[in-house]
Amino acid sequence: MRQVAAEAGVSTRLVQYYFETRDRLLIEALSLRNEHDRKRIEGQLPEGASLQDAIRVMLLGLLPLDAESRQSTLIQLAYGIRAVNDPLLAEHVTDHAKPGLEELVADMLAGAQAAGQLHEGLDLVREAGTLLALSSGMSYDVLMGIRTADDAVALVDYNLQRVFRPVSA
Amino acid sequence: MRQVAAEAGVSTRLVQYYFETRDRLLIEALSLRNEHDRKRIEGQLPEGASLQDAIRVMLLGLLPLDAESRQSTLIQLAYGIRAVNDPLLAEHVTDHAKPGLEELVADMLAGAQAAGQLHEGLDLVREAGTLLALSSGMSYDVLMGIRTADDAVALVDYNLQRVFRPVSA
DNA sequence: TTTAATGTGATACGATCGTATCATAAAAGA
DNA sequence: TCTTTTATGATACGATCGTATCACATTAAA
Numbered sequence: 498m499r500q501v502a503a504e505a506g507v508s509t510r511l512v513q514y515y516f517e518t519r520d521r522l523l524i525e526a527l528s529l530r531n532e533h534d535r536k537r538i539e540g541q542l543p544e545g546a547s548l549q550d551a552i553r554v555m556l557l558g559l560l561p562l563d564a565e566s567r568q569s570t571l572i573q574l575a576y577g578i579r580a581v582n583d584p585l586l587a588e589h590v591t592d593h594a595k596p597g598l599e600e601l602v603a604d605m606l607a608g609a610q611a612a613g614q615l616h617e618g619l620d621l622v623r624e625a626g627t628l629l630a631l632s633s634g635m636s637y638d639v640l641m642g643i644r645t646a647d648d649a650v651a652l653v654d655y656n657l658q659r660v661f662r663p664v665s666a
Numbered sequence: 667m668r669q670v671a672a673e674a675g676v677s678t679r680l681v682q683y684y685f686e687t688r689d690r691l692l693i694e695a696l697s698l699r700n701e702h703d704r705k706r707i708e709g710q711l712p713e714g715a716s717l718q719d720a721i722r723v724m725l726l727g728l729l730p731l732d733a734e735s736r737q738s739t740l741i742q743l744a745y746g747i748r749a750v751n752d753p754l755l756a757e758h759v760t761d762h763a764k765p766g767l768e769e770l771v772a773d774m775l776a777g778a779q780a781a782g783q784l785h786e787g788l789d790l791v792r793e794a795g796t797l798l799a800l801s802s803g804m805s806y807d808v809l810m811g812i813r814t815a816d817d818a819v820a821l822v823d824y825n826l827q828r829v830f831r832p833v834s835a
Numbered sequence: 836t837t838t839a840a841t842g843t844g845a846t847a848c849g850a851t852c853g854t855a856t857c858a859t860a861a862a863a864g865a
Numbered sequence: 866t867c868t869t870t871t872a873t874g875a876t877a878c879g880a881t882c883g884t885a886t887c888a889c890a891t892t893a894a895a
Contacts, residue, residue, distance in 0.1 A: 510842080590810060626821050637806075
């Protein structure tokens with residue numbers, strides 16, 4: 498609380514005044530960060546993006562590729578651990594993820610399939626789950642320096658090419 | 667330190683005696699846990715396991731499917747976060763992962779490919795990376811209750827079937 | 836102008852924590 | 866037997882932290 502107040506250039510008392518307790522402050526901060534992330538990723542979507550590009554942007558948005566997304570990944574991890582022993586916080590953490598990034602990607606894949614852009618014999622829901630879990634799995638690796646950012650991007654692209662047909666030139 | 671001593675049924679002073687500092691204790695504990703995990707996963711390998719089964723056991727071993735592996739996943743996450751601001755600890759954390767689970771799986775895939783057990787047109791190193799990142803990505807989801815354990819296992823199996831040919835009956 | 840909201844500053848309570856110190860004792864090995 | 870290892874227990878220091886309280890400003894709205 499003191500550190501938050503100091504960095505905000507404000508009295509400790511005022512932080513207490515608006516947030517009451519530390520737990521409330523954490524929840525408010527989480528929701529701000531989630532909203533911020535959503536806008537950041539949406540902002541990376543080009544105008545006439547194809548479905549494949551849109552999915553790619555989403556997947557890369559989950560990776561810690563720059564300072565800002567790296568911070569977001571860290572925050573998500575920290576909140577995740579805290580949520581394990583804090584049911585109230587757990588709701589806020591899962592509410593962000595649960596509403597269905599997976600269903601969203603699966604729907605986008607379905608659209609691409611209808612347009613004949615996908616290889617055949619795919620289980621779209623499971624492919625969506627694979628792509629998302631792949632990205633969040635590599636997030637940890639990149640954060641720890643186990644894997645380079647370039648390597649992670651290459652692996653995302655490899656899997657996109659595995660699912661999408663080559664674009665006809 | 668006090669809590670560790672209490673749970674060990676030993677005086678706080680003794681914990682200090684053997685580990686000197688908290689940081690040393692954490693590093694020792696990490697290395698014990700890493701060794702424990704390795705043995706746990708190896709112990710789940712059946713005698714005459716196929717390469718596919720062996721890879722499957724490894725992948726499932728990364729998931730928090732029971733109380734013990736769940737604890738291991740939590741510990742790994744907690745150490746990971748701590749390692750971000752602790753270069754010394756980071757070495758110990760990455761040393762466990764780095765030596766190349768990915769290369770190990772890639773080698774196993776190469777063996778399966780030589781035996782004609784794989785589909786064609788695969789990049790074995792990238793498939794290995796995908797499988798491993800997939801599992802560790804789902805670990806977080808299962809831990810948070812975003813995904814069920816059964817769902818995670820099904821997704822691992824889906825990806826194994828995507829790589830391996832159906833076994834000839 | 837009166838009132839309510841917004842803000843400051845200092846100060847304190849109780850709790851946790853890693854670490855340090857010291858005297859002392861039991862057990863094991865030389 | 867002598868000495869080193871292994872262990873206890875109490876006690877304390879300094880630091881951090883979330884929270885609470887109180888008096889007192891400033892600003893904005895009624």
